[in-house]
Amino acid sequence: MQKYEDQLYEVIRLLRPTVRHIGTHVEIKSRNLGLSVGMRATLEILVESGPQSVPDIARHLFVERQYIQRSVNDLLAANLVTREQNPKHKSSYLIKPSEKGRRAFHELKSVEGDVLKNLQSLIPIEDVQTSYTTLKTLTEHFIDLNRTEGGSDE
Secondary structure: OOOHHHHHHHHHHHHHHHHHHHHHHHHHHHHOOOOOHHHHHHHHHHHHHOOEOHHHHHHHHOOOHHHHHHHHHHHHHOOOEEEEEEOOEEEEEEEEEOHHHHHHHHHHHHHHHHHHHOOOOOOOHHHHHHHHHHHHHHHHHHHHHHHHOOOOOO
16 A cells, blocks of 8 residues: 555645646637636636636736736736726726637637536546545645745745
8 A cells, every 4th residue: 555645645746737728728718719728727717706806816826917917918918808907006907707708718618618528527526526626635735735845936
């Protein structure tokens, strides 16, 4: 029987190719609607959580602000988001999805949902729930660990 830390390490090691392959699939589906993976992630946050500033979106996605700014610029150019003055900050804007952006995101989410439904016969709901709990715990643990060891929370 494997030791706990060896088994957990194998799970973490498997995450790398899993995330890469899921990302590639999302990229393929997003590209059909003219979205990059970054644009899709940014649009998702805005549609599901409401208007936010670029730094807020970056914190939510655990990425650098500059990465989100590029995605927002691309979304603005495609008329998928709008920006409005931020009442809490004079030099910062709130980014919000346009109706076109909402439609594009919901269309993409529907396509992705069809893909995920196909996994229902392969992965029982109990395993999905356990996976969610495990990944959430891993994420939170390493964010805390990175902060206490002087790293970033991104």
